[in-house]
Amino acid sequence: MVANIDSTYGELIADVNDFRFDRIKNALESRGAIVSILDRPIHRDDEECVECGACISVCPMNVYGFDVGWNVQVDEKKCIQCGMCIRMCPHGALKLGE
């Protein structure tokens, strides 16, 4: 879970179990929060990607990493759509899914 809360505004990103989602959603919305599902994970164009790894150090959720062959692995499920990697990628290989 990642949160940023101050006196006037707050944002929270959490990974919740599918079957508990509805209860949590109702609980938060009944208290005035707006709940949205982050279902547009990052998408990598394998043709454009040169496996440099520039994306690795800027992702706050560790979506990216190298495997033993120095290929960049992408774990889309961890993506919180912050967009940092999109700006970092020198080859424009990353886009948020539609």
Place this chain on the structure above:
Amino acid sequence: MVRKSIHEINRKIEDGDVNVVTAEEMVGIVEDFGVEGAAKEVDVVTTGTFGAMCSSGLMLNLGHSESPIKIQKVWFNNVEAYSGIAAVDAYLGATQISDTRGIQYGGAHVIEDLLREKEINVHATSYGTDCYPRKVLDTTITLEDLNEAVLINPRNAYQNYAAATNSSKRILNTYMGELLPNFGNVTYSGAGVLSPLSNDPDYETIGIGTRIFIGGAQGYVIGNGTQHSPSTGFGTLMVKGNLKEMNPDYLRAASFTGYGTTLYMGIGIPIPILNEKLAAATAVRDEDIITKILDYAVGSRDKPSIRQVNYSELRSGMVQIDGKDVPTSSLSSFKNARKIASELKDWLKCGEFFVTMPVERLPRKGLVKPMKQTQAVPLVKDVMSDFIVTIKKNQTVQDAAKKIWENSFNHLAVISDSGELVGILTAWDISKAVAENCFDSVESVMTKKVLTCAPNEPVDIAARRLDRYGVSAMPVINTQRRVLGIITSDNISKLFARRY
């Protein structure tokens, strides 16, 4: 004592029984067999690198038009190239950005598009002569329409390169990628163990005339690169290769957000193992290659070094800065560097590539010089206004409005009781307060996050800050946050108006 000749090795290549390994494999071989054993067994060590090489460009010839034109200015897909050489020769640099598409498209992209056989629009203008009467030309060409299309890259394959980090509070967009604030990340570039010049640091076999793998074709080293600085271990290469023989797997245009375009070049250099010294040199490992992490928060040419680090630490994915774990990112592709070293190994084994000795060695001594500047760098204190209007934070919005009106000065520096800058207030903020019917203290309507500058900062840095954050003025403060003056875009534009 091992003494091989280049001819022996080329004969073995021809016969198909040459013994080639990559620079990564060589590390293990020298560990197992010793330097002498490795020198006897191994004939050639291949190296490779695939990274951003900004100092790259295409030398091309369009052929003459009917009626003939002596091109003065030329654009390829709205990216300007240089044509001040003869009539239809042009040089297209990788980092030249498009006139129309911003920094997402530049010379590097045109070069990659050409390589991918795409059509390129050419627009050329000239002043016209008797022998070259034509003044405007528009045409569309592809790579095969050109007479020559040769990559002549003035500075490629750095022997070493500094890593980058950012101590400031804001994200920086640089040619080393996005640098996160407060030492949020470290970026680096270089193939380490596979890096060509790092494997031949005395430039014994890499020199003028050395045949190399470049962009998937066979090309040559044509000299030391610009800014060659061998005395500090920062050697560079000037290389050439025929674009028509290259492969887009090894030549890719790139764009760094907020910085511009560059060309990722794949370069591989074979090192013939003629003696023990070369065997030892090619056994260099990531942990032997040491560089510094520079702080890009400082906008000057000489950036402070945060610490030294080796390539093994960088490649581990994490380095320590002030006891904190900082994630690292490579900007160059190690996977592709391996692919290149491996492909070059295959070419040698299949008798498709022969090694050469340089016809002239690269300089082993020398230091890169900074630019000579004959005009003094103006500092903020030279151009700032020292007429400043201040207001205390507990004064009212009405007091502020009065001060702005009486002094005809739009920016009020808000100070605390002890005289330190705590905020800034402009006529804009007053308008907003009036619109919201809020007439409380200055403190409640002022902007607290004030952009400031120091009196001894170069004007260029202050101008960049004003530009980047879209503010119209910045208070100039000393280390105790006392306001010494204010600098506005007016002060700066007057300065530049005088210059030009």
